[in-house]
Amino acid sequence: MxxxxxxxxxxxxxxxxxxxISHRAVLFGAVGESETRIVGFGxxxxxESTIRAVRSLGVEVVxxxxxxxxxxxxxxxxxxPPGAPIDCGNAGTLLKLLMGLLVGQEGEFVLSGDESLxxxxxxxxxxxxxxxxxxxxAEHGLPPxxxxxxxxxxxxxxxxxxxxxxxxxxxLAGLYARVGRTTVTEAQATRDxxxxxxxxxxxxxxxxxxxxxxxxxxxxxxxxxxVPGDFxxxxxxxxxxxxxxxxxxxxxxxxxxxxxxxxxxxxxRMGARIxxxxxxxxxxxxxxxxxxxxxxxxxxxxxxxxxxxxxxxxPLWALAAGMARGESALVGAPQLREKETDRIEFVTNALRPxxxxxxxxxxxxxxxxxPTRPKGGGVVQSGxxxxxxMLGAIAGLASREGVEIEDPESVAVSFPGFxxxxxxxxxx
Numbered sequence: 001m002x003x004x005x006x007x008x009x010x011x012x013x014x015x016x017x018x019x020x021i022s023h024r025a026v027l028f029g030a031v032g033e034s035e036t037r038i039v040g041f042g043x044x045x046x047x048e049s050t051i052r053a054v055r056s057l058g059v060e061v062v063x064x065x066x067x068x069x070x071x072x073x074x075x076x077x078x079x080x081p082p083g084a085p086i087d088c089g090n091a092g093t094l095l096k097l098l099m100g101l102l103v104g105q106e107g108e109f110v111l112s113g114d115e116s117l118x119x120x121x122x123x124x125x126x127x128x129x130x131x132x133x134x135x136x137x138a139e140h141g142l143p144p145x146x147x148x149x150x151x152x153x154x155x156x157x158x159x160x161x162x163x164x165x166x167x168x169x170x171x172l173a174g175l176y177a178r179v180g181r182t183t184v185t186e187a188q189a190t191r192d193x194x195x196x197x198x199x200x201x202x203x204x205x206x207x208x209x210x211x212x213x214x215x216x217x218x219x220x221x222x223x224x225x226x227v228p229g230d231f232x233x234x235x236x237x238x239x240x241x242x243x244x245x246x247x248x249x250x251x252x253x254x255x256x257x258x259x260x261x262x263x264x265x266x267x268x269r270m271g272a273r274i275x276x277x278x279x280x281x282x283x284x285x286x287x288x289x290x291x292x293x294x295x296x297x298x299x300x301x302x303x304x305x306x307x308x309x310x311x312x313x314x315p316l317w318a319l320a321a322g323m324a325r326g327e328s329a330l331v332g333a334p335q336l337r338e339k340e341t342d343r344i345e346f347v348t349n350a351l352r353p354x355x356x357x358x359x360x361x362x363x364x365x366x367x368x369x370x371p372t373r374p375k376g377g378g379v380v381q382s383g384x385x386x387x388x389x390m391l392g393a394i395a396g397l398a399s400r401e402g403v404e405i406e407d408p409e410s411v412a413v414s415f416p417g418f419x420x421x422x423x424x425x426x427x428x
Contacts, residue, residue: 001408001419003396004428005376008246008294011425015234017042017067017227018255019414020164021285023050023093024197025071025225026061030054031101032073032201032222040227041067045413049089049113053098056082067227076175076219081107085144088113090340090413093165095143096125097194100169102147103134104176112144116340116384125169128157132173132182154180154216161335162308164190164259167212171195174214175203185211190308191259196284197222226283228255232312233415234290235263236390237425239316241292242272243323243373243398249425251290258286262302262309263317270297270324299326299369307333314365315347315391321367322356322374323398331364340385340413350388353378354395354403377401386413393419397426 017040027050029036041047043066051061054071057079062070079102088095088111095111099122102109112118123141130136132155135148154177157170167184171194174182188210195205195212201220206213234254241249256279268274273295279288297320302310307330310317314333321328336343348360351367355374358367376399380392389410396403411418 001405002402003393003405004402005399006244006397006426006428008427009237009241009244009249009397009425010247010427012250012252013237013421013425014252015229015254016044016415016417018230019044019046019232020093020191020193021227022047023091023097024193025222025227026050026054026069027097027101028197028201028220029071029073029222030057030059031076031079031220033075033219034073034221036071036073036222037224038069038071038227039067039224041069042227042230043067044416045089046091046094049087049091050094053086053088053094056086076217077105079105081109085110085112088117090114090116092117092120095122095145096165096169097172099125099129099136099145099147100172103129103136103150103152103173105149107149109147110144111147118143120338124161124163125166128166128170129173131155131157132177134173152177154182156183156185158185160187162186162188162190163335164194168194171198171205171212171214175217177216181213181215183211183213188305188308189259191257193257200284228282228285228287229253231255231260235313235316236394237422238267238274238290238292239320240394240397242267242294242297243320245294247292247294249292251292253287254290256286256288259309262306263313266300266302266306266310266317267320270300270320271295272297296371297324299324299328301328302330304332311335312387315343315387316394318347318351318358318365318367319356319391319395319398322351322358322369323371324369325371326369328367328369329364331361334363341383341388343385343387346381346383346385346388347391350380350391351395354399374399375401376403379404379406382407382410384410386410386415390418393422
């Protein structure tokens, strides 16, 4: 697919429901005591995998329309082994959260996924779950994962590498502990959608500094869930409107959870013109509208504490840094090498042929920016990674000659309508 340069990015848009919250709403609704109605559900290949997974575990999911679901919960201990591996597709969040839920069920469960997912390590959650008494097996530390229901005890965990997925798996396992509270201490704070939703469902969750604790419960009742727009889906449009001169873009109803929006902080520090309006609460999450106007950028260093709050947006930040005046840097993100692709390598390989001067380290990137539109004209190899494909699309809009993207259909993992929406706001 070729993405031609844009003369401006202009319009008013909304984005699909948040993928992280959509996963959790279906999973937590599945182990609830009553029916959960989910409004604003974000449809994507990943979240479709979640629906299929809970159905295979004996949960009824009724699809009222494209973005409204009803999940009929079977109770905290009501999930049943399906007799075949549970296919998590490409969804690492789904696999790790199910690890936390299934260690408290009766029986044996096997979790697997597509080729990309089977290359991603599961040792971090598996090792920590074993310390609680869980029986978890994964040959060579990779999926498929065998999980057998076990008697669990609450313990303290210290995570050296920030991961909301690992934290969430441990908190979910803590719901099933026969004795003791489960505490997770992080090196840097990560997104807190799990804690927010579990509190809403009746769990006792507390935070003190970088530590989160949860107590065992007998039941959860989630009720209705309103899913805000996905900030990670809005991010490519925010960056495009910042980089393409003459742009003005409004994004409505997007989630603004502070554990997810470090990209906004970093871009504004670089000189971006991004204003927030109509901030409000929806489903326990902060939601608002954004107005983005194009602006020249100046280089910055991304702080370590900001990395987990923009982990999915780092490829887009690298493009913005490539068009900023001066040298930008980011370190402390080794987990980028264990995503759908090695994102440090793929970002570097994607941006260099476009004329962006970028170099990689083991855990980060250094970008020497030039405050002009990059030449473009190259090919972005996405490696089947939706975030890299989106990076290529925005690079194409912002370049002088456009960009060719290989495997653009990978965007369906998180945002099937991405290219249609991008075309609707791109002026040429």
